[in-house]
Amino acid sequence: GIGSQVALTSASGGGLDVWDLGSGKLLRGKDGPVRRFAVVDGSHVVVASDARGGRKHELSVWSWRTGETIMKVPMKNAFRSLTACPSRGYIAGGDEKGRVYFWDSTTGWLLQAWDAHYKAVTAVRFSPDGTFLLTAGADAVVNGWLISDIVLLRPTDAPSPYAAFPANHTLPVQALAYATGGPCALAVSGGLDGVVSVLDVAKKATLGSVTAGSAVQCLVE
Template identity: 30%
Template sequence: MEDEVVIASSSIEAGIGCWDLRSGAEHLRYRSCASPSHGLVSVAGRFIASSQLRDSSSSSGSVLFWSWNKPQVEVKSFPAEAINPLACNSDGTYIVGGGVSGDIYLWEVATGRLLKKWHAHYRPVTCLVFSSDQSLLISGSEDGHVRVWSLLMIFDEERQQRAGHLYEYSFSGHTLPVTDIVTGYGGSNAIILSASQDRTCKVWSLARGTLLRNVVFPSVIEAIALDPGEHVFYAGGKDGKIYIAELNSQGTSNDNYGLHIIGTLSDQSKGICSLTFALDGFQLVVGSEDGMVRVWDTKTRNIIRVFKHAKGPVNNILVIRQPAALYPRTSANNQGPMARRHVSLPPPLEKYTSIDEHSDLSAFITPRSNVDRPSDATYSTVDSMNNQINELQQHGSTGASEMEVERLKLECKRSMQMVQQWKKMYENLHQFCVGDLLNGEADDTN
């Protein structure tokens, strides 16, 4: 079994808690954090980033970075407005933030540059999540809308003009603010689950752009988690119950719950604020309003571990593989190379874009990096490669420079080819995977 850590934060000034999932031992407590819901991310396991809650009357906000082996904040960024949710792609190349104005910001992690900003919603953004293939960004808002954004279209003005709008889909089924969003597997052919204060969870099809299922609950749903097998999903209510709902079968109505709801997990705790699965797919980690983090075994439906975070609500929960740079407080005298090593973090995120709209900037998603790479590993874009080539031409021997130039050009070409291969592969998933699932649902309905 792989070592995993549970990371939790609260909307009050309680720092960020970090525990070993298996042993329950607490690692460092990261200080000075009061995060909004969905405002905490692990950037590809390299460092922690969190947006910060500010006075609602203030137009400014901040995003903070922590390295794994130091409790103090190391990098502070001050975006143009207060940021609610944060998300990053699996490689940690980009960080995306949702503003209280409804704008979405996309930054390059390595340089801190603001690459793109666009108006996404009419009210504050509440949720942001990437699709499994990293090609789509899904956002939820207080306006009740769930919108799907293609990163290719975001950077392609020609496609934008042809489409007439930036988003791929705009789902408007919710009548109150969206509280959580999760996606299934299958990239652009996956399903999306959204929860709302209107006491419903809705299942959307990315392939069809339609609503597949609407599940009504007896309580406001603040958080959802999708079973890895995509048979059921778990919905955390403000009444303290975790409802289990069928995703594919027809389900039956009963007096206790409702259509599609097949059971609950409950220990009489206060309202549920956050949910996520451990990597094994059967341990459900739950944050609640009483400041506790509970780990449920979904097979036996028993609580197997409890962590105490703070007095305030635990509104963010992450479960990740234990980073190489993280070590317990009990090993303070550890003299290993990782314990001695200072891990450098990227620069602050820019407040305003510094990129000329007419510049020849190209961005691409690199292949998934090795999780064992050092925390301060750099990231590459096409323009940074061009800068390296220019420097080599100005300095060093001619022969060495020419060899390095050819190598960089080859790496760039291979990366672009890989992106095209991935795009083709996920387009075919509709035929081989998700299409069969949706057809099966249609047959059951008939």
């Protein structure tokens, strides 16, 4: 059976593997090529797969416990970023053309899709309390979106950024992270320019920036 602790791994261009940390055994796998994945809840992950063998790019919700695919959606463009909000059941992803997609994972409904950046959406992250969605792009811009706006707007009405941070980076922003906490939790952005910025999204303010020794590719929460 599946233990209480598992790890999910994916090699570049490969599939998604589920490992039991207690025994070290491979429990289950999902065919690739997997580009991005994010944990939806205690049993499911959302997976963005690249096109292959005549198939389109694809987004799917997959149960790592049973191996069953719960939801499958063909996508026109490849995803560059993906995240999930387990507390509220939302999924958000950004594609290589600058467009963001927002789903309700409990129903499978696409609630919104809009042009959020001028270039590829390189990172997306929900705030811990599910108030904000933060997006970053190859256009060197970070935008903060109110989830209530995204959910309540008609699909034909694109949301407007609640907060925009266009001046912190000069090169593509590669990573976003949130500190733990409530509505006032701080966020951090990191870019290929080596700049790491601390953001108060609720107050629409940059609290400070530092320069690392090289390009920032990831941030750990």
